[in-house]
Amino acid sequence: MRHFTCVQDIGDIRSALEKAKYVKENPYADQHLGKNKTLMLIFFNSSLRTRLSTQKAGMNLGMNVIVLDINQGAWKLETERGVVMDGDKPEHILEAIPVMGSYCDIIGVRSFAQFENKEYDYNEVILNQFIQYSGKPVFSMEAATRHPLQSFADLITIEEYKKKERPKVVLTWAPHPRALPQAVPNSFAEWMNATDYEFVITHPEGYELDAQFTGKATVEYDQKKAFKDADFIYAKNWAAYQDPNYGKILNSDRSWTVDTQKMALTNNAYFMHCLPVRRNMIVTDEVIESPQSIVIPEAANRVVSAQTVLKEILLELQ
Amino acid sequence: MRHFTCVQDIGDIRSALEKAKYVKENPYADQHLGKNKTLMLIFFNSSLRTRLSTQKAGMNLGMNVIVLDINQGAWKLETERGVVMDGDKPEHILEAIPVMGSYCDIIGVRSFAQFENKEYDYNEVILNQFIQYSGKPVFSMEAATRHPLQSFADLITIEEYKKKERPKVVLTWAPHPRALPQAVPNSFAEWMNATDYEFVITHPEGYELDAQFTGKATVEYDQKKAFKDADFIYAKNWAAYQDPNYGKILNSDRSWTVDTQKMALTNNAYFMHCLPVRRNMIVTDEVIESPQSIVIPEAANRVVSAQTVLKEILLELQ
């Protein structure tokens, strides 16, 4: 693997799951791969789980890890040519990124959608600049449109808990007080579509995601119908994607909150969420504290997904 | 040792001092214990000495160290059940802490008293949440009511410098421009009470500490009487503990500053302070720069106390 930004980069999904299983069972077996290799983690946005789990994954592989927090406001890079740089941007991207690349072997980048310009967000401008100019393998620690390390961890978790070969997995929208990017649901849909699961997405009208991610998924506007016989409920809020409402909150209807009554419609489904989660907005206390809630093992698998991806990149570097 | 929050956790004090001596003389002898173990240091409050010395202790033991600064304002965790989380708290403690626990093997927590609610402070709410929910061994890097790694370093230092079996140790209050928690004096009293030293506390009236910490110590309101024949003077400011003045400054009387005249009353006592110290408030330049001042070796012993505690926790994890 050279870069890792989406499900296609992981290659065959069965094979990837086998690799993840090996990594989970043998977390310290590949330290020769990471010896004297430097992992640089660049955060344009704040992070708890991703920062800790990716750092742990790198250390498990014997790598040196450098974490760089780039305050979104403080590091303004010029991207145009011909500009007289006498303003607030002290450096051009054509210098900044190759220099960072020269000090490490692999680069992780976190850069969220900003909801100011849909085209800018969906072109993944910042992530692609690192791919184009750093000269090093780049992986996404959540970009504007996808969060593939989360989705891979989600898939690993479903495989661990599923009781039938082809479980029914339901991605449900749920309310949230702030406007959130579509990276997690986009990416989750993309990864589910790479499996042979039955995959259903449910959300209020107006919250349709980009079809390039949802693909063959069934969209069901009636949440209760969607939940019927589900084996896994994956809850997440996102702001509208469709024009002219890109980045807007259209609905804060708490009737979409995942509660015990709705879970009773499922096939004793497991409850999942990428965290952090707003209780009693996304999900009730009862559901998230129930034995069917697997949000903590799901978060723990973030180390496994990151380590599997890093290992594949390291193998390519040998 | 499972958790480390107070003197009781260290077990037999003589044995603990022997272990510390071994660690100090053989700082790199136990790296097999820490190999592939991750130490997570979580700071709700700023830190210089504790951050550096604990990080060094972990690295001496061969551990991977992750430092996490949590701005007190930025990370508001919901702790109640049933709350609709549509406000400024993005995550519930029941998710946040287990996730952090899943990415490491040992957790250090710094969380000061906030002086807003005495019961909240003295119940050590934050530290206890980590103990209850992280699933991992937790040690205090200064909590609301105790600073046990400091006290252990203080004890190690006294043992190194004492010239008689049972020295007279005096904890003296001294003035300071800001209201400071009682964690250091509480903890120091607790550790001194675990020895057979002669232990005296002196402070202006109104500065009485919680009796659960001061225990059998002699309280002497006349600082000069207290200093008589002392072998060690341990200076520290703290704000009032007793109601209705909890967290208040009652006195800024510089007649309590430790100076050469007062030190002349002692048995050529050593001068100690946990640092940072306000000169000419807590102690004069002359005293802190005198040959009897042992504040720098005292600070250096912070690595030894942290490493001894981490080693004991690692032994329990094997």
Next chain:
Amino acid sequence: MRHFTCVQDIGDIRSALEKAKYVKENPYADQHLGKNKTLMLIFFNSSLRTRLSTQKAGMNLGMNVIVLDINQGAWKLETERGVVMDGDKPEHILEAIPVMGSYCDIIGVRSFAQFENKEYDYNEVILNQFIQYSGKPVFSMEAATRHPLQSFADLITIEEYKKKERPKVVLTWAPHPRALPQAVPNSFAEWMNATDYEFVITHPEGYELDAQFTGKATVEYDQKKAFKDADFIYAKNWAAYQDPNYGKILNSDRSWTVDTQKMALTNNAYFMHCLPVRRNMIVTDEVIESPQSIVIPEAANRVVSAQTVLKEILLELQ
């Protein structure tokens, strides 16, 4: 080597270049030297290249690395004796620095000129306090008057690219919207003067540097004359040094910008800059993107200069 703050500390320049060549070709050959040694990097000013390259250099040598960001405003140290410390300075330098020294083996310090007091800046007060009080080897990661790790990397780069034994190297002033310290040009001049290169400095009148750094260099006020037959053009802005204009911008004349026409006067010279660089102020897009621009390999050599210096200090510590 005990401390590293200027070209004299590196000893014989030919020998230093040989050492750097060895380090570049064998980056992981000396990890026995750094084993169980802790490198502390203290930043009073922000840093990208220096932080990353020095951290990488330490890790290449097998060291443990601790990075400490000290917000310039947040860490006010008292430096006078006799002051009653009841204000905004919580700690005296005589305690703070020895304590930091007690937690590491080598200290790197970054502390820029502040342009408030020329004597304070040019006496290198902060850097010298670390040398005086830390008890440990100290190296400069850019101080008020010099940036020796940058200059050493510059020299290594020139040696790699030069086509004749004694190239003509030109340091040229160029405009910039902010007032910048003289550390880079001072230091570059000092290192060039330690070689047998032909060395010319060109700048507008009023931008004369301190003669203790420029020494035997030729100063030429006509930029075009200076560029004639040059083999290397090293561009940099700096604010005025001479009284009464210390720290002031006297000129923002973009006729001093390095462009293709001026480069045509040279002997097909390489273009160098320490980065970050303001395009179309310091240099045009065309020049910095041309095949003759070596700013990225120059930046990459920052790891080599740092690692060579750290290795020499470690050898002295064995």
